[in-house]
Amino acid sequence: xxxxxxxxxxxxxxxxxxxxxxxxxxxxxxxxxxxxxxxxxxxxxxxxxxxxxxxxxxxxxxxxxxxxxxxxxxxxxxxxxxxxxxxxxxxxxxxxxxxxxxxxxxxxxxxxxxxxxxxxxxxxxxxxxxxxxxxxxxxxxxxxxxxxxxxxxxxxxxxxxxxxxxxxxxxxxxxxxxxxxxxxxxxxxxxxxxxxxxxxxxxxxxxxxxxxxxxxxxxxxxxxxxxxxxxxxxxxxxxxxxxxxxxxxxxxxxxxxxxxxxxxxxxxxxxxxxxxxxxxxxxxxxxxxxxxxxxxxxxxxxxxxxxxxxxxxxxxxxxxxxxxxxxxxxxxxxxxxxxxxxxxxxxxxxxxxxxxxxxxxxxxxxxxxxxxxxxxxxxxxxxxxxxxxxxxx
Numbered sequence: 001x002x003x004x005x006x007x008x009x010x011x012x013x014x015x016x017x018x019x020x021x022x023x024x025x026x027x028x029x030x031x032x033x034x035x036x037x038x039x040x041x042x043x044x045x046x047x048x049x050x051x052x053x054x055x056x057x058x059x060x061x062x063x064x065x066x067x068x069x070x071x072x073x074x075x076x077x078x079x080x081x082x083x084x085x086x087x088x089x090x091x092x093x094x095x096x097x098x099x100x101x102x103x104x105x106x107x108x109x110x111x112x113x114x115x116x117x118x119x120x121x122x123x124x125x126x127x128x129x130x131x132x133x134x135x136x137x138x139x140x141x142x143x144x145x146x147x148x149x150x151x152x153x154x155x156x157x158x159x160x161x162x163x164x165x166x167x168x169x170x171x172x173x174x175x176x177x178x179x180x181x182x183x184x185x186x187x188x189x190x191x192x193x194x195x196x197x198x199x200x201x202x203x204x205x206x207x208x209x210x211x212x213x214x215x216x217x218x219x220x221x222x223x224x225x226x227x228x229x230x231x232x233x234x235x236x237x238x239x240x241x242x243x244x245x246x247x248x249x250x251x252x253x254x255x256x257x258x259x260x261x262x263x264x265x266x267x268x269x270x271x272x273x274x275x276x277x278x279x280x281x282x283x284x285x286x287x288x289x290x291x292x293x294x295x296x297x298x299x300x301x302x303x304x305x306x307x308x309x310x311x312x313x314x315x316x317x318x319x320x321x322x323x324x325x326x327x328x329x330x331x332x333x334x335x336x337x338x339x340x341x342x343x344x345x346x347x348x349x350x351x352x353x354x355x356x357x358x359x360x361x362x363x364x365x366x367x368x369x370x371x372x373x374x375x376x377x378x379x380x381x382x383x384x385x386x387x388x389x390x391x392x393x
Contacts, residue, residue, distance in 0.1 A: 005065045009048055012057045016048050023047055037066065059281070184255040187381035191230055191260075191302065191388055232256065233297055233342070234265040235272065237307030238280060240323075245350040248376060249306055252348070256304075264297060270311040271331030271365075272338065273322055290334060294341050302388045303338060303345040305369075306376070309362040310351065316364050335368045344391035345369060346384040350376040 009016040024047045033039040041062060049058050204223040211219030234256055236249065256263055266276035266288065274290050277283040314321035316331045339345050347365060349356070353375040356362045366373045372387060374380040 005044075005061070008061045008065055009058070012061055014048055014054050014057060014061070015050075020047050184251055184378070184381065185259055187378055187385060188255055188259045190382060190385040191232075229262075230260060231262040231297070231301045232260045232264070233293075233301045233303045234263060235276070235303065235305045235307075236265060236267050237269060237305070238267050239269050241308055241310045242350075245308065245376075248350055252306065252376065264301075266293065268307075270307070270323060271315045272305075272334040273325075273327045273331055274329065274334070290337075294337060299342060301342055301344075302391075303342040304384070304388075305345070305347040307347070307349065308351045309347065309349055309356075309365045309373070310359055311361045313360045313364060316361055316368075332364070332368055335365065339369060344388045345372060346387055347373040348376045348380065348384060349373055353380075 006016045006021050024044055027033070027043060027047070028040075033043050044062070045055070045058055049055060202223050204221040207221035207223070208219060211221055234253070236253065242249070253265070256265075266278060267280055267283065268276055272290065275287040276290055276293060277287050279286060311323065312321065315323060316335075319328055319330050320326045321330065347369050349362070351359075351362075356366070356373075362373075372384075374384040374387075
């Protein structure tokens with residue numbers, strides 16, 4: 001397995017030499033780390049990766065080679081036997097079957113029902129419509145269908161889960177990624193406003209010529225240097241339904257990093273809540289409080305959200321509605337705080353605009369942002385940058 005690991009690293013452009021391989025084996029032989037997958041990950045990364053720009057490639061190889069061996073250390077275990085949740089077979093649901101499945105009701109009713117089912121259930125179920133299981137129409141489990149349910153284990157198929165009972169890991173976006181087109185930079189450049197700040201250090205040639213002509217002698221006029229005065233807060237939705245848009249968002253992220261001198265970015269998932277993070281690998285251990293972000297960055301910052309706005313409406317409207325954790329305040333409360341703090345706020349949506357009206361959550365976010373949602377297209381970018389330029393702090 002170790003030799004395969006080294007070969008895979010070389011395949012993606014990470015220079016994994018025989019000497020580094022021996023160094024890793026020697027470190028393992030001398031027990032320099034705890035015997036956990038997480039410790040081995042950090043040791044091997046420190047051994048092979050000499051350029052932080054290669055970290056994402058290393059993570060992809062590590063996941064590929066050691067998939068199935070890794071464990072979610074530190075995560076609270078789900079008190080459901082694993083064999084109950086093993087997928088027995090792929091089941092295809094016809095449109096008629098899906099239409100016949102009814103919702104349980106409100107958010108509180110769904111959570112209360114799940115609590116009761118877990119207390120009562122004694123064995124594995126498959127293909128049913130009530131218990132936590134697989135391949136059925138129950139609101140609880142995976143590999144089946146329900147218009148509003150809680151996914152327990154497995155992978156999502158229909159994108160309808162209102163909560164996901166598992167730990168999820170997302171990869172950082174690569175802000176060094178080469179753009180597929182320079183037009184994104186051109187569109188973002190509309191937002192850049194240059195102001196002259198500081199001491200007079202630069203020759204103002206036009207003013208010098210005009211002054212000299214008027215005075216009859218050399219009249220040297222100096223002026224402050226030009227500075228990029230625009231400040232940007234970029235909030236990036238990652239994971240889940242955003243995975244198909246990774247390439248597009250990476251291009252936007254790369255362009256924004258190049259265009260804006262004063263750029264701060266944070267990640268979130270689906271909707272904004274009380275915590276944000278800078279590094280998806282440490283998003284559970286190193287978080288920034290959203291309150292701190294609001295107090296640290298002034299009202300003159302321009303705010304750009306990037307996300308598909310596709311989620312359960314409960315994630316926006318209800319405390320505890322987050323798909324991943326029990327949030328004390330609804331996502332709508334935090335979005336309202338952002339809009340109140342930063343008058344210049346827009347949302348860029350990579351989903352085609354013609355599909356927005358079919359998504360309840362998209363309509364809710366558009367309303368919270370006073371309809372300042374734009375498609376992540378060149379025309380949409382131009383319109384969004386024009387709106388941000390027009391708004392004053």
